[in-house]
Amino acid sequence: MDRSYDRPFKPDTRYLDCKTDSVLSCGQGIDGLARPVQVDTEGAVSVLPNAAVYAQAGRLFSVTDSIVLPTGGPFIALTFENPATNGQVMYLEQVAAGIFVNEVTGERVGNEQTIDLLVAQIPQVRDVDETLTPVNNLSGSPRTSTLLVRTVDDFDLGPVHFSNIYPSGEIEQNFRGRIILPPGHILLVLIVNRASNITNALLAVTITWWELPLTPKKRKRKRTREEAGEEAKKEQE
Structure with missing residues (x-):
């Protein structure tokens, strides 16, 4: 019986390299530096996620x-304000949160750890x-963040991008840059515990994002009178 499939993988002598392989996979163009793809000791290759590349x-x-x-209130609300004059765009990567319920009034009913x-x-x-x-x-x-990040106690909701309930009390919600905050806008991230019988609990959250420069729009150069005249002559010919 052929058991060649059980043999360890032997990589080729040449590994992927940013000088010869895909510049997109290598992250070429980020700060002018080449970022290699991830290669393990056996030669297995994987492309780094966007967040990992931008972290580098x-x-x-x-x-x-x-x-x-309940002394701190039932929720954590963080706002991310991208100033109108800022030349950076925010891409939301992940919201991670968790709750530890220490004490409740009476017997537990089983939903005390649920968070929204x-x-x-x-x-x-x-x-x-x-x-x-924010921490780099x-x-x-x-490099420091260009956003204004604040905790708030009162707010008016605008358009909702995402809403979900987590009965386990654990959030690890990956957005991978699919919620985008351009200059002149404000984003709210709200984590809520709605249980009314909690007497002592700890709610914590970590939010990650990356920031990239705005892509300048290429403006068409106005033609000079001489250039317009030359084009008119060519059309007449």
């Missing part, structure tokens, strides 16, 4: 927050609780 380039940011329930996630636009920021400082996920990078 120093463009992936994160922010964390936590509250004690809502991602929506809001028209303006008001009743700011605290301004947070590339340790040592001098």
Whole structure:
């Protein structure tokens, strides 16, 4: 019986290289640096996710927050404001959250750990609780986030991008850049626990995103009178 399929994979002598292989897979063009694809010791190749590539380039940011329930309120609300004059665009990568329920009034009914996630636009920021400082996920990078990140206690909802309920009390919601915040807009990320019998619990959240420069629009150069005259002559001929 042929058992060749059980033999360890022997890679070719040449591995993928940014100089000779796909520049898209290698992440060419990010800050002018080449980012190699991921190759393990057996030669297996995988393309890095966008977030991993942007983390290498120093463009992936994160922010964390936590509250004690019920004294801190039933929710965590963070706003991400992209100033109208900013030349960067935000791409939401992931929202991760969890809750630890320590004490309840009476017997547990089984839904105390349920939390909701809502991602929506809001028209303006008001009743700011605290301004947070985003962390660059590339340790040592001098680049800082261009967004204004705040915790808020009051807000008016605009268009909703995403809404879901997590009975397990654990959120690891990947957006992978599919929610985009251009300059002049504000995004709200809201995590809520609606249980009324909690007397002590801890709710925590981590949000990650990347920021990229706006692509400048190419403007057509106006023709000079001489150029217009030359074109008119060619048409007459």
